[in-house]
Amino acid sequence: MLSPKLYKNGHAYDLFMRVFGFEASVERFLSRLPITVPEGGKILDTGCGSGTLGIHFLQSGNRTSLLSTDLEPNFIDAAKKKASRRGIRADRMNVGIADISRPDLITTIDQQAITLEKESFSLICIGAVLGYAKSPESSLQCLVELLQPGGYLLNLEMCETALGKYVCGRYHYHNISLERMSQILREDCEVTSHSMNWQHFPACMTRTAVIAKKNAPSR
Numbered sequence: 001m002l003s004p005k006l007y008k009n010g011h012a013y014d015l016f017m018r019v020f021g022f023e024a025s026v027e028r029f030l031s032r033l034p035i036t037v038p039e040g041g042k043i044l045d046t047g048c049g050s051g052t053l054g055i056h057f058l059q060s061g062n063r064t065s066l067l068s069t070d071l072e073p074n075f076i077d078a079a080k081k082k083a084s085r086r087g088i089r090a091d092r093m094n095v096g097i098a099d100i101s102r103p104d105l106i107t108t109i110d111q112q113a114i115t116l117e118k119e120s121f122s123l124i125c126i127g128a129v130l131g132y133a134k135s136p137e138s139s140l141q142c143l144v145e146l147l148q149p150g151g152y153l154l155n156l157e158m159c160e161t162a163l164g165k166y167v168c169g170r171y172h173y174h175n176i177s178l179e180r181m182s183q184i185l186r187e188d189c190e191v192t193s194h195s196m197n198w199q200h201f202p203a204c205m206t207r208t209a210v211i212a213k214k215n216a217p218s219r
């Protein structure tokens, strides 16, 4: 059930997440988080997997747009299919390839290289991907630079329970501690932690959330 091969096939991953109720429990949790995306705001979901996080917030407004990126094209394909199943207009969602080590460098589907503009996103979502970065610290700093002042970074991270650590080991996921993550984010953001409870089963077994709201520049 926890074969590392699951992370190689976006469609199998998506099916697994849906059939075992993981996706629904994540979305129940996301709905109660104190995150608002202004109309017209841009969302980035990097290491998007089958797209759940970014698509959830995209659906909370009509004029928001989403850029979903992943290292694996087949995950991007699975994310696009999810958006289409949910009736989201194709022009509201862009996709691209990006390594979490440099989340600002995107290769589009038609092979164009793009550098994302600093302070251009209202919301950045990451989930269980930072531990694949060469330096999670620099990736976090890069993501914060991409956030507009007042914007949110949501990290739906692996939790530090025994099961969370077991799953990380199984998937060769080497993250920094949640404490270190918060310490880095606090340099430019107000940081809060949000634990899941049993209403968010089964996601509560392996995930927890850190939200960072970027401070306005000091005068």
Ligand SMILES: C[S@@+](CC[C@H](N)C(=O)[O-])C[C@H]1O[C@@H](n2cnc3c(N)ncnc32)[C@H](O)[C@@H]1O
Pocket: 007, 046, 047, 048, 049, 050, 051, 052, 053, 070, 071, 072, 075, 098, 099, 100, 101, 126, 127, 128, 129, 132, 133, 156
């Ligand atoms: C556990 S899944 C998480 C998916 C989604 N963010 C979520 O919260 O459900 C990890 C994702 O990270 C992607 N990934 C692995 N290494 C990566 C890297 N170096 N850069 C970007 N994405 C990567 C995988 O392809 C996979 O889609």
